Amino acid sequence: GENVGLHLPTLSVQEGDxxxxxxxxxxxxxxxxxxxxxxSGKGPQFIIDxxxxxxxxxxxxxxxxxxxxxxxxxxxxxATQPGDSAVYFCAxxxxxxxxxxxxxxxxxxxxxxx
Amino acid sequence: xAGVAQSPRYKIIEKRQxxxxxxxxxxxxxxxYWYQQILGQGPKLLIQFQNNGVVDDSQLPKDRFSAERxxxxxxxxxxxxxxxxxxxVYLCASSPIMGITEAFFGQGTRLTVV
Numbered sequence: 001g002e003n004v005g006l007h008l009p010t011l012s013v014q015e016g017d018x019x020x021x022x023x024x025x026x027x028x029x030x031x032x033x034x035x036x037x038x039x040s041g042k043g044p045q046f047i048i049d050x051x052x053x054x055x056x057x058x059x060x061x062x063x064x065x066x067x068x069x070x071x072x073x074x075x076x077x078x079a080t081q082p083g084d085s086a087v088y089f090c091a092x093x094x095x096x097x098x099x100x101x102x103x104x105x106x107x108x109x110x111x112x113x114x
Numbered sequence: 115x116a117g118v119a120q121s122p123r124y125k126i127i128e129k130r131q132x133x134x135x136x137x138x139x140x141x142x143x144x145x146x147y148w149y150q151q152i153l154g155q156g157p158k159l160l161i162q163f164q165n166n167g168v169v170d171d172s173q174l175p176k177d178r179f180s181a182e183r184x185x186x187x188x189x190x191x192x193x194x195x196x197x198x199x200x201x202x203v204y205l206c207a208s209s210p211i212m213g214i215t216e217a218f219f220g221q222g223t224r225l226t227v228v
Contacts, residue, residue, distance in 0.1 A: 034216050043118075043205050043219030044157065089156050096162075096170045102147065102207075102217050104156035 012111045019077040021108045023090035028071060032093035034102070035064060035075045039086045044104075047075070047088075077110075085112045116140065118220035120206050126226045132194035135223045139187070139208030147217060148181055148191050149205040157205055163189065196227045 013019050025033070031052040036044035050057045050064045050073075057064050063076040073090050087107040094103045119138040127133050139146050144165050149157035160179065162170040166186035174181070178197070183189040193200055203224050207217040 032214065036219075041221070043207075043221050046216045046218070049216055096172070099164070099169050101159055101162050101170050102209075103159060104149075107156050 008108060009106070010109045010111065012113065013080050015080065015082060015112055015114045017080050019080045019084070019110060019112075021075045021077075021088050021110065023073040023075075023105050023108075025071050025073060025090065025092045025105065027092065027094045028068070030092040030094050032100075033064070033066065033073055034091045034093075035062075035073075036089045036091060036104075037084075037086045038089065038107070044089060080110075080112050082112045082114055085110055118206055118208055118218055120204075120220035120223055122223055123221065124224050124226075126228060127196055129198055129227050130195040132192065133196055133225060134190050134192045135204050135206075135225075137189045137191070137206030137220060139189070139206070140210075140218055143208035143210050143218075144186075145209040145211065145217070146183055146189050147205075147207040147209075148189070149207065151203045151205055151222070153202070160191070193225075196225075198227050201225055201227045 034049045035047040037047050038044045048059045048062050048064050050066050055066055061078045065074045087109050089107045090105045091102050093100045121136050125133055146163040148160045150160050151157045160174045161181045163183045166183050179193055181191045203222040205219055205222045207219045209217040
């Protein structure tokens with residue numbers, strides 16, 4: 001089944017289920033968002049991105065939804081596999097004093113059981 | 115294409131000692147980031163370079179941390195003197211253009227201060 005809601009630090013699903021990971025961002029002026037996957041002992045790895053002029057973007061088995069009204073971002077993973085087990089972070093491209101910077105949100109640990 | 119290279123992978127030092135981390139970004143990437151990731155948290159931006167200039171160091175504890183990117187390519191991050199709370203993974207990332215595309219991360223340097 002699917003798990004939908006506010007940000008959760010952990011999410012446990014069965015193999016084959018769909019997963020939904022949520023993220024709230026803080027700056028309404030942020031114009032670019034990225035979802036990263038981080039496996040133990042590795043650096044964050046790009047999954048999918050979306051610009052603020054879009055509401056939805058699809059990749060292979062992943063979909064990102066952007067709701068600018070409530071400053072909310074979600075990552076949907078279809079047919080979750082054990083290899084999807086990792087920590088997932090959303091990052092926003094936020095304006096700073098000299099341009100923009102990539103700022104990370106709280107992570108969600110996804111555990112997939114067979 | 116080679117990824118972001120970081121060294122060393124691991125470092126253990128005593129408090130009040132000094133330590134330096136090295137990063138070689140992807141060739142041609144103008145933007146370079148250093149992040150600190152404490153266990154269980156998302157990466158926190160310490161400093162951002164655009165070529166050899168600093169564009170954001172507002173989160174860098176400047177009394178003990180320093181970073182440079184002299185020729186606009188490699189970068190070093192130094193801590194002097196280290197404190198126990200500096201124990202973390204230090205991630206380097208690079209991006210071809212600030213704020214438009216994703217940042218690519220290295221594997222990080224895990225620092226333990228004892």
